[in-house]
Amino acid sequence: xxxxxxxxxxxxxxxxxxxxxxxxxxxxxxxxxxxxxxxxxxxxxxxxxxxxxxxxxxxxxxxxxxxxxxxxxxxxxxxxxxxxxxxxxxxxxxxxxxxxxxxxxxxxxxxxx
Amino acid sequence: xxxxxxxxxxxxxxxxxxxxxxxxxxxxxxxxxxxxxxxxxxxxxxxxxxxxxxxxxxxxxxxxxxxxxxxxxxxxxxxxxxxxxxxxxxxxxxxxxxxxxxxxxxxxxxxx
Numbered sequence: 001x002x003x004x005x006x007x008x009x010x011x012x013x014x015x016x017x018x019x020x021x022x023x024x025x026x027x028x029x030x031x032x033x034x035x036x037x038x039x040x041x042x043x044x045x046x047x048x049x050x051x052x053x054x055x056x057x058x059x060x061x062x063x064x065x066x067x068x069x070x071x072x073x074x075x076x077x078x079x080x081x082x083x084x085x086x087x088x089x090x091x092x093x094x095x096x097x098x099x100x101x102x103x104x105x106x107x108x109x110x111x112x113x
Numbered sequence: 114x115x116x117x118x119x120x121x122x123x124x125x126x127x128x129x130x131x132x133x134x135x136x137x138x139x140x141x142x143x144x145x146x147x148x149x150x151x152x153x154x155x156x157x158x159x160x161x162x163x164x165x166x167x168x169x170x171x172x173x174x175x176x177x178x179x180x181x182x183x184x185x186x187x188x189x190x191x192x193x194x195x196x197x198x199x200x201x202x203x204x205x206x207x208x209x210x211x212x213x214x215x216x217x218x219x220x221x222x223x224x225x
Binding site: 031033035040041042043044048056058059090094096098100101102104105106 | 155156210
């Protein structure tokens with residue numbers, strides 16, 4: 001199993017540009033999450049999904065959108081990039097049977113100039 | 114929502130010494146408390162976790178304790194080694210959707 005994979009690894013955007021961060025998991029997990037990690041800080045939940053077609057906001061959803069059309073994929077969309085969105089973005093997934101380990105992807109380092 | 118505070122932000126110990134990292138949480142509904150280790154430029158990885166029906170859990174050199182009444186939990190690393198150097202994050206999960214609320218992290222430096 002590849003686990004959780006993310007693309008791209010790195011990206012530089014100009015202010016106002018848009019992009020989609022891709023996340024795929026092959027563990028058949030129903031629950032998926034997007035976090036952002038600012039330098040020297042913890043992870044903040046942006047959006048999460050409990051299954052295909054179901055998404056909800058986390059702690060810091062402004063400026064982002066998500067969709068979940070399949071169990072495997074959970075893309076994160078930035079519509080109008082701002083310097084405040086410079087961060088490392090991690091996707092994670094977990095089994096839906098109670099509270100348990102979240103498995104993280106390798107991260108996408110995004111810089112907005 | 115849940116608020117998790119973590120201390121200290123940095124911790125430097127000599128190889129072989131013990132390290133202790135402490136976290137507090139605010140939501141009494143939290144019932145799952147994982148600890149993640151993140152090496153530089155890598156993804157967070159689970160090292161140990163504890164559920165609210167247990168007061169202590171140990172895995173070799175790593176242990177976690179939980180005090181539900183005081184709403185705090187701690188990570189203990191004994192006989193530290195240079196490869197323990199990393200950033201450690203605590204988290205709390207208060208609901209059935211397994212959402213995690215993370216602390217701000219502790220950078221542990223083990224000096225050889």
